[in-house]
Amino acid sequence: MTVPRAAKTQRRTRIQEEKEERILDAALDVFSSSGFRGATIDQIAEAAGMSKPNLLYYFRTKEAIHRTLLERMLFTWLEPLQAFDADGDPETEIRSYIRRKLEMSRDFPRESRLFANEILQGAPHIEDEINGPLKALVDEKAEVIRTWIKAGKLARCDPYHLIFSIWATTQHYADFDVQVRAVLGENRAGEGRFEDAARFLEQLFMRGLGISAA
Amino acid sequence: MTVPRAAKTQRRTRIQEEKEERILDAALDVFSSSGFRGATIDQIAEAAGMSKPNLLYYFRTKEAIHRTLLERMLFTWLEPLQAFDADGDPETEIRSYIRRKLEMSRDFPRESRLFANEILQGAPHIEDEINGPLKALVDEKAEVIRTWIKAGKLARCDPYHLIFSIWATTQHYADFDVQVRAVLGENRAGEGRFEDAARFLEQLFMRGLGISAA
DNA sequence: GTAATGTTTTACCAACCGGTCAAATTATCA
DNA sequence: TGATAATTTGACCGGTTGGTAAAACATTAC
DSSP: OOOOTTOBSBOOOHHHHHHHHHHHHHHHHHHHHHHHHHOOHHHHHHHHTSOHHHHHHHSSSHHHHHHHHHHHHHHHHHHHHHTOOTTSOHHHHHHHHHHHHHHHHHHOHHHHHHHHHHHHTTOTTTHHHIIIIIHHHHHHHHHHHHHHHHTTSSOSOOHHHHHHHHHHHHHHHHHTHHHHHHHHHHHHOSTHHHHHHHHHHHHHHHHHTTOSOO | OOOOTTOBSBOOOHHHHHHHHHHHHHHHHHHHHHHHHHOOHHHHHHHTTSOHHHHHHHSSSHHHHHHHHHHHHHHHHHHHHHTOOTTSOHHHHHHHHHHHHHHHHHHOHHHHHHHHHHHHTTOTTTHHHIIIIIHHHHHHHHHHHHHHHHTTSSOSOOHHHHHHHHHHHHHHHHHTHHHHHHHHHHHHOSTHHHHHHHHHHHHHHHHHTTOSOO
């Protein structure tokens, strides 16, 4: 008996902590490469090195694992945009935003793919977050960009599509990694590809937005 | 008896033609929003308005449907890049490439998502196409871009990352449609969003690549 | 019209899926 | 140490899944 399944808000054993972490890590592997429906508990359990019932002792359902992963991911995912500072100057802010997003694609590709999978399938599990907090945050930062434009610090452009294009270009290196590697070939697909991408994107956006050339 | 299942290269009945088309259309719906593993034959059959065994009379396996869709899609998908003309001038070529890719995101979002799903999951079914024809095509066009740069018609930049960034920004409007709509809100998420995107992207790339301002 | 061919349906199967249960095992702590 | 609570396991269940078999039904060609 004893129903500590997935923690009762308090009192988490060392084992609980450890196993839950292992499950989430394994689940991130599986969900990010198969989507929610395509993933099976057995796959996750095997990747985590435990039996299915044992896994279900820590997370009651497949959805519970998925939900936990999405919550964690969303937080870190939006952090770089949070950092966007209205008082900073556009060049620094945009340049470092691109850089941070690119670093996230490099260091957390599975999280990026988890998110991509979720959105691709219509965001059934994070509809509220998308329509609520995420939209609010983007609205806020779009306003910041607009003030920069009004102050003549930035070429006139649609701030929403600017944000979309930064998301798209940076996340591409995580979500379409297989394609990027294949196209670049063995010589150029090493870790250096992120440096190359950073150089290209910074130039593109700096010049494209009428900021001093890169 | 009679084993015409999925066509014996010749002699296709009107009914065959018609039903296969209906199946592929339904399958595109399902695969593009659930991925290969997440899709079920039953879902496809229901969407196509026929029984599962009936569907399996036309396509022997789930994989056969998926393979057919991917083949068709890849052809149309790469066509715009094919059109990239070395003798044209960079401004026209790049501008119309962006425009065509954006139109494809608008008119064939399901195809875009089918492709995105496949790449996200590691491209298990189109590995060969990616490493072969696709890479070759990109290599060829990257060379075209390089000659433009050498001729001083374009700012110096990495042609591969240029192509990636066009792919990423345009396909974003199909693959991340749910997010785009949510962020833009009801007022600005109408069909006009593609016009806005086109305007923004053309400006970004034209200026970013050192071509006359948009 | 009838025979051959093409199409659809009903019934079915074995494997897999998410999840439960109760018993067995292990860790914790007084 | 022993009692108690935490963890792990194997056996199991009902529903779903990809796919088959065979017969009923429809269409076409002669």
